[in-house]
Amino acid sequence: MLLKILLRNAARHRLRTALTVAGTVVAILAFVLLQTVVDAWYAGVAASSAHRLVTRNAISLIFPLPIHYRDRIRQVEGVTTLSYGNWFGGYYQDPKNFFVNLAMEPASYLALYPEYQLSAEERAAFLQDRRGAIVGRKLSERFGWKVGDTVPLKGTVFPGDWPVTIRGVYRGRDRNTDETQLFFHWDYLNETLRATDPRRVDQVGIYVAGLARPEGAAAAAAAIDALFASSAAETLTESEQAFLLGFVAMSETILVATRVVALVVIATLLAVVGNTMAMSVRERLSEYAVLKTLGFGTGRIALSILGESVLITLVGGVLGLALAFPVTGRFAAVVGGLFPNFAVEPRTVLEALGTAVLVGLAAAVLPARQAVRVGIAEALGRVG
Amino acid sequence: MELLLFYSLRNLAARRGTTLLTAGGMALVVFVFAAVLMLAEGLERTLVDTGSPDNAIALRRSSETEVQSALDREQVAIVEGQPEAAFGMTGERLVARELVVLVVLPKQSGARTNVVVRGIGPASLALRPGVRVTAGRLHRPGTDEVVVGEAIARQYEGVAVGERMRFAGRDWTVTGIFDAGNTGFASEVWGDVDTLMQAFRRPVYSAVLMRLEDPAAFPQLKRRLEADPRLTLDLWREPAYYRSQSEMLATFLRVLGLSLTVIFSLGATVGATVTMYAAVAGRTGEIGTLRALGFGRAAVLLAFLSESLMLGLAGGAAGLGAAALLQWVRVSTTNFQTFSELAFRFVFTPGVAGQALAFALVMGLLGGLLPALRAARMPLVEALRGG
Numbered sequence: 001m002l003l004k005i006l007l008r009n010a011a012r013h014r015l016r017t018a019l020t021v022a023g024t025v026v027a028i029l030a031f032v033l034l035q036t037v038v039d040a041w042y043a044g045v046a047a048s049s050a051h052r053l054v055t056r057n058a059i060s061l062i063f064p065l066p067i068h069y070r071d072r073i074r075q076v077e078g079v080t081t082l083s084y085g086n087w088f089g090g091y092y093q094d095p096k097n098f099f100v101n102l103a104m105e106p107a108s109y110l111a112l113y114p115e116y117q118l119s120a121e122e123r124a125a126f127l128q129d130r131r132g133a134i135v136g137r138k139l140s141e142r143f144g145w146k147v148g149d150t151v152p153l154k155g156t157v158f159p160g161d162w163p164v165t166i167r168g169v170y171r172g173r174d175r176n177t178d179e180t181q182l183f184f185h186w187d188y189l190n191e192t193l194r195a196t197d198p199r200r201v202d203q204v205g206i207y208v209a210g211l212a213r214p215e216g217a218a219a220a221a222a223a224i225d226a227l228f229a230s231s232a233a234e235t236l237t238e239s240e241q242a243f244l245l246g247f248v249a250m251s252e253t254i255l256v257a258t259r260v261v262a263l264v265v266i267a268t269l270l271a272v273v274g275n276t277m278a279m280s281v282r283e284r285l286s287e288y289a290v291l292k293t294l295g296f297g298t299g300r301i302a303l304s305i306l307g308e309s310v311l312i313t314l315v316g317g318v319l320g321l322a323l324a325f326p327v328t329g330r331f332a333a334v335v336g337g338l339f340p341n342f343a344v345e346p347r348t349v350l351e352a353l354g355t356a357v358l359v360g361l362a363a364a365v366l367p368a369r370q371a372v373r374v375g376i377a378e379a380l381g382r383v384g
Numbered sequence: 385m386e387l388l389l390f391y392s393l394r395n396l397a398a399r400r401g402t403t404l405l406t407a408g409g410m411a412l413v414v415f416v417f418a419a420v421l422m423l424a425e426g427l428e429r430t431l432v433d434t435g436s437p438d439n440a441i442a443l444r445r446s447s448e449t450e451v452q453s454a455l456d457r458e459q460v461a462i463v464e465g466q467p468e469a470a471f472g473m474t475g476e477r478l479v480a481r482e483l484v485v486l487v488v489l490p491k492q493s494g495a496r497t498n499v500v501v502r503g504i505g506p507a508s509l510a511l512r513p514g515v516r517v518t519a520g521r522l523h524r525p526g527t528d529e530v531v532v533g534e535a536i537a538r539q540y541e542g543v544a545v546g547e548r549m550r551f552a553g554r555d556w557t558v559t560g561i562f563d564a565g566n567t568g569f570a571s572e573v574w575g576d577v578d579t580l581m582q583a584f585r586r587p588v589y590s591a592v593l594m595r596l597e598d599p600a601a602f603p604q605l606k607r608r609l610e611a612d613p614r615l616t617l618d619l620w621r622e623p624a625y626y627r628s629q630s631e632m633l634a635t636f637l638r639v640l641g642l643s644l645t646v647i648f649s650l651g652a653t654v655g656a657t658v659t660m661y662a663a664v665a666g667r668t669g670e671i672g673t674l675r676a677l678g679f680g681r682a683a684v685l686l687a688f689l690s691e692s693l694m695l696g697l698a699g700g701a702a703g704l705g706a707a708a709l710l711q712w713v714r715v716s717t718t719n720f721q722t723f724s725e726l727a728f729r730f731v732f733t734p735g736v737a738g739q740a741l742a743f744a745l746v747m748g749l750l751g752g753l754l755p756a757l758r759a760a761r762m763p764l765v766e767a768l769r770g771g
Contacts, residue, residue: 015661016658016661016662019654019657019658019661020654020658022650022654023650023651023652023654023655023658024651026647026648026650026651026654027648027651029647030644030647030648030651033644033647034644037640058553059485059487059488059551059552059553059584060485060486060487060488060498061486061498061723062451062485062486062723063485063584089452095448096632154446155446156446156447156448156452157452159444159445159446159447159616199587230553232585234553246496249495249496249497250495250497250498250717250718250725251717251718252493252495252717253715253716253717254637254717261416261641261644264412264415264416265648265651267412268409268412268413268648268651268652268655269651271405271406271408271409271412271652271655272405272409272651272652272654272655272658274405275402275405275406275409275655275658275659276655276658278401278402278405279402279658279659279662338636
């Protein structure tokens with residue numbers, strides 16, 4: 001019954017209601033996009049594992065570590081698997097086509113990252129071919145690569161041409177696994193450098209250690225760093241999550257700004273819906289007076305106003321969410337290189353709906369108060 | 385026509401609540417729009433100001449940043465000997481060999497970010513006339529003393545004059561703070577190039593910076609150096625190099641900020657439309673009266689359009705005023721391209737003001753167009769009766 005009244009009231013000014021719903025759709029769409037951008041930044045962190053530690057040079061990531069650390073790190077208690085490699089930083093055709101490419105020790109790296117799934121033949125082919133590479137499914141779709149294609153990578157950190165042959169396309173096991181990376185053999189990098197730039201040979205950017213038990217992470221990290229304290233290349237070992245959070249922290253300002261803009265969007269929506277509700281109530285003050293005369297309590301009146309407002313914002317919110325999925329898909333296509341996982345999280349859907357309801361309630365508070373308080377005689381005497 | 389402008393203005397004032405809410409919504413949108421433009425402008429200004437047009441910088445070929453570049457001593461010596469180099473007042477060549485590396489330093493907020501440490505030579509300060517030491521003194525060559533840029537001194541832990549910083553396994557004494565205006569150098573730590581090369585065990589330089597006696601000689605110098613078989617380097621004009629460092633971040637900020645602003649500006653425009661439709665509906669009698677008095681349809685259309693344009697203008701001015709206050713806010717983030725910290729600010733220019741106001745007026749125009757058309761099209765007799 002209440003719903004019928006709300007719908008009828010909303011339909012009285014169809015154009016106004018439609019416009020307000022449209023405004024809500026747009027605002028919720030913008031809100032969802034902003035939240036998705038923030039989530040995308042943290043995507044890597046969400047996919048990190050408590051079983052992995054990352055070791056890098058204590059000064060900063062641009063300084064290498066010697067390869068001979070490998071044997072000593074392997075012997076640290078709690079470390080089961082050890083992989084190593086470098087950030088290659090190459091590009092394909094245009095430097096603007098950014099994607100993550102790494103030169104890693106292949107067998108151990110694949111063992112450490114079971115979420116990168118390859119068929120047995122592709123895995124064997126990759127391990128056998130020193131110039132082979134595996135690429136993520138999304139990356140291969142972006143550039144139209146297939147197994148067997150030769151990708152002419154151009155190096156920036158390691159200048160020159162580095163052609164690699166794609167031996168496999170990996171799929172992510174989990175929803176948030178990064179499928180936009182390219183891996184090739186560290187040996188290919190190292191042996192080529194032996195011929196072209198011997199000064200940089202046998203140097204590794206990071207070591208990735210797999211742990212038997214995640215509880216031993218802190219102890220193992222401290223043990224690894226203690227091995228190399230006061231040496232020529234001191235190390236800093238942290239959990240994979242902390243390592244990735246470090247990157248997020250670098251852009252902390254942008255994330256704060258994005259969150260602020262999301263709040264501004266909500267404030268704008270509040271202004272728009274508040275305006276509509278104020279107008280609706282003002283026009284109907286004499287009706288509320290009549291209802292009061294008939295004996296309807298102030299609670300019922302307030303409820304009908306709040307309900308109408310929430311109905312408008314909720315309809316707008318649902319439509320906005322429905323639109324958000326295709327729009328996010330388009331955005332993902334544009335920023336795919338920067339954000340490997342650009343998708344609307346379930347939590348964002350709940351936040352958007354909750355926000356729509358809250359805005360609906362907040363926008364109707366003052367008008368409802370006015371309707372409840374209006375003196376019957378005064379309201380009946382009003383014109384228009 | 386004058387009468388109707390006052391008519392529009394008075395009507396806005398008569399319904400204050402509605403006017404405030406609608407203009408408020410538009411003000412918020414214009415605020416974000418202007419802030420995004422100011423941010424991108426500030427970023428580009430910082431990086432363009434970084435570098436003077438008389439200077440040329442040599443980096444290893446195909447390096448995208450100084451950090452990736454590596455030039456060994458023979459190459460550097462060849463570049464230093466070029467005839468286009470200018471001479472300083474005491475007869476020394478204005479050429480500097482520099483080392484650029486990244487170290488992780490803790491901010492006062494606790495976050496740890498990459499900061500540029502630059503090893504400079506004796507001519508480096510002369511090559512950068514905008515840089516002045518404002519507190520303490522410059523570091524002494526050959527020692528483990530460093531000076532920090534003003535943005536670093538403001539945001540990072542343990543970098544006051546006299547304190548010791550720790551990186552590369554050694555302690556470094558901060559002897560001074562330098563002011564580099566709005567340039568990228570304000571986010572750097574400078575020390576002696578030879579000491580830093582030893583500490584980081586880097587036997588190669590990152591870049592060679594040179595003042596050109598005649599800036600027009602740049603193309604011929606570039607041709608000669610890039611054709612030389614002993615060298616593998618690229619030569620840039622300093623401002624062009626630094627501008628390229630900001631492209632990705634500036635584009636990212638612009639695209640993200642502006643596309644989102646345009647999306648939610650539709651919401652504010654809707655608010656304006658709702659308000660104007662209500663205004664028209666509430667004043668049918670007045671419209672009829674005006675028409676009966678002899679004002680044409682065009683006059684009525686313009687009256688309502690100008691009412692909504694005024695709404696837009698009011699919102700735009702308020703949003704712009706709030707955005708102008710952002711000029712005192714400083715931003716510091718990691719530039720993805722150089723992978724290092726960069727401090728910049730919001731820059732308010734007449735261009736930004738113009739664009740923001742135009743945006744506000746467009747919102748007002750689009751919002752008020754349909755209602756104004758309805759007012760203009762209203763048949764006279766019905767309007768008189770309906771009021």
